[in-house]
Amino acid sequence: MFSLVRMSWKYVVESLKYYIKAMRSTILIIGGIIVLLGVSWILGGIPVSDVFSLLSMSKSPGNRYEWGIYISAVLLRIAPILGFVEVKSLTLDEKNRIKASTMSGHTVVVGLGHLGLKILKALIDRGEKIVLVVDKSQAEREEVLELKEKLPVVVGNPSLSSTLSKAGLERAKAL
Incomplete structure (x- = not known):
């Protein structure tokens, strides 16, 4: 039993390594989006409750910092599609x-x-x-x-x- 669990963890780790390498540009894009989100939040001095409202798209953006958070929310919803396409397009x-x-x-x-x-x-x-x-x-x-x-x-x-x-x-x- 223990060796089966250990083998399955090895498989999970190898699979994660594989997909991280396969989706490196998607991961970089998501990292950039998160930086945009953080910079907009910090520079805009926006309360946390407003950040979550913008991320859930239940509030319309008002100033440019809120727009940065709103755009981040839109891009984060599109990023998984990019990752899927990136993995499927590998030869x-x-x-x-x-x-x-x-x-x-x-x-x-x-x-x-x-x-x-x-x-x-x-x-x-x-x-x-x-x-x-x-x-x-x-x-x-x-x-x-x-x-x-x-x-x-x-x-x-x-x-x-x-x-x-x-x-x-x-x-x-x-x-």
Whole structure:
């Protein structure tokens, strides 16, 4: 039971890391909106009750500081849509890159030759978390294109540390 709870927390943390990386521009925009809200509130000397009335859009803005809060409220309602669009517009390669960069406790498999395919199949059968690293010459192979749908695939020169870093080698349990 404890290991199941620990595994689910690891999954939650990895998922959060994935979505934070996937929605970084949305998060920056929301941060900017919150700064606009705070600056308008502080400079305008607006009472807290009026701030909440403006945020709930139950009060019309009067001065420019109230307009800043009102605009922040409108933009904060639109921001989740932007985040949804941002995540949905990621290509499969971008999703794989983000997923690979946030994984931990996984196995990095390098190459998809005869031995690599056997090892990969055995790891998949065991339910292991895997990141596959393939050279650019192998990237368009049918097997690789099919695997991209199931697991993160990093394309690059496997002898370069930057490529292995993209596969999360520092956090991997095996290579």
